[in-house]
Amino acid sequence: MLQEQESREREREREREREREKKKKTLNVMRGILMPWQLRCLPYYSIHFLGSGHLDDDGLPHGFCTVTYSSTDRFEGSFVHGEKNGRGKFFFFDGSTLEGYYVDDALQGQGVYTYEDGGVLQGTYVDGELNGPAQEYDTDGRLIFKGQYKDNIRHGVCWIYYPDGGSLVGEVNEDGEMTGEKIAYVYPDERTALYGKFIDGEMIEGKLATLMSTEEGRPHFELMPGSSVYHFDKSTSSCISTSVLLPDPYESERVYVAESLISSAGEGLFSKVAVGPNTVMSFYNGVRITHQEVDNRDWALNGNTLSLDEETVIDVPEPYNHVSKYCASLGHKANHSFTPNCIYDMFVHPRFGPIKCIRTLRAVEADEELTVAYGYDHSPPGKSGPEAPEWYQVELKAFQATQQK
Incomplete structure (x- = not known):
């Protein structure tokens, strides 16, 4: 009897914990949905209906609904007893949007974040966080980033593309920055490169190299023997260059x-x-x-x-x-x-x-x-x-x- 009573008590405690979690999700509907570099938490909402959407017996959105939050952000999509499940799209107050497929209140699989200026980030989401391959495009549809994300931060070997045809490539640091000893700037010919030490994309010490091949996004460079050393050397009003006779x-x-x-x-x-x-x-x-x-x-x-x-x-x-x-x-x-x-x-x-x-x-x-x-x-x-x-x-x-x- 004592064991049965303890078992029932444990089950009741688990049920109470599930209820607490459900209420927590209800009060913070957007928990687990991360933008490219920040978590958006919007604790209160008011509800409007589209199509057959309605509230369930607990007063939670159920079916296809439009949910408007206190920040004026809104979500249009499918709900199951207060949780987002199925296709849906966020419309944020700054004009940006996030669209994808939701499972148990979190974005899963491919998601598309559109910036307020029209730029687009296409990424892979796991439990609402960017994890996996991602590509980013500017307002003209040009590719400006290709690489991986881990826990919402750029990870591994990444490429940053400039509109002029040049690019940066290398393994980013723990903050997702182009910082390290094996970063390269690649000229528009996609062959000539300056390879070496960069800090947050700025060339500290680069040597001439040739991009020989790229396999699954990973570049292979061959350093030029006896290369000169190049570094970021932006001119001022009085100094044109610290190496005036070093050709490009x-x-x-x-x-x-x-x-x-x-x-x-x-x-x-x-x-x-x-x-x-x-x-x-x-x-x-x-x-x-x-x-x-x-x-x-x-x-x-x-x-x-x-x-x-x-x-x-x-x-x-x-x-x-x-x-x-x-x-x-x-x-x-x-x-x-x-x-x-x-x-x-x-x-x-x-x-x-x-x-x-x-x-x-x-x-x-x-x-x-x-x-x-x-x-x-x-x-x-x-x-x-x-x-x-x-x-x-x-x-x-x-x-x-x-x-x-």
Whole structure:
């Protein structure tokens, strides 16, 4: 009898524990549902119904319901006695959403998190946490991350892709950061690489390497014997580089400087190899100055200036416009054309940081001169002519005359 009584008491205690857990889940409906990097807990909700949704005898959502939380987040999906079971979708107050299949109140299997700006993370969920393969896309649908998650943190070998075509790859640390001795930046050719020590994606010490192969997401690199050492070396307003005569290995394989084929243009930039359209050829690094500084000085001092963004202008001033004094990047050597074969484009460089690059518009032959449109304003407000140096205005008139014939 005593044993039976103890057994019944243990069973009642287990039942009370199940009830406590059920109430806990009811008061915190979203427990176990983690966003990419944070747990969302919303303790109170009000309920609206769609279709045949209704409350069960305990007043819990049952069937297909819309549940609105005190934070104004809402969930649309299937419930079984207060727990999410089946397909469902969260609509968060910031405009982001999370969609997938729920089992016993937790997201299981493939889930799709859509950021408020339209970016997407497609991941594998286990009991509401990201565990397994995941891919992330930007607002234009371009792949920006591919790898694994463990307990909601990036894990193992991961790839980070830049819009310009470059990428970072390596085994992330316990915080999911690109930190370690075996991280690599891979140039847009998906072959040339700088391999070595990185901290949170910043190159501390990299050596030239070649990406030989990739198997199941794991890259295999071959180091170049006797390679120079490269490190993150973002310019300032007074320092263009700490290694002014250290060429970029990717650029060195693709371009060279020689006398321009354009009359009175001085030196120009030429392609070493035949390439197709949309190929990054060269980099435009320089000191970083303000637009106001550029606007307040004579045109004679602005021969190698290029706007980076609303705040910053990149400049290659004397004496760095001579390759004997500076050859870490060569993009400033490209001359202007009203019918260019290249464009300036944004680029995140492992050594120079955010700069611009020169990218082909069409196929280019070996030894062909690379040209870009300098983009001076032809109709500035309050002025009768282009806001440009004298040589450009002369060339513009000549070009317009040929177009009218």
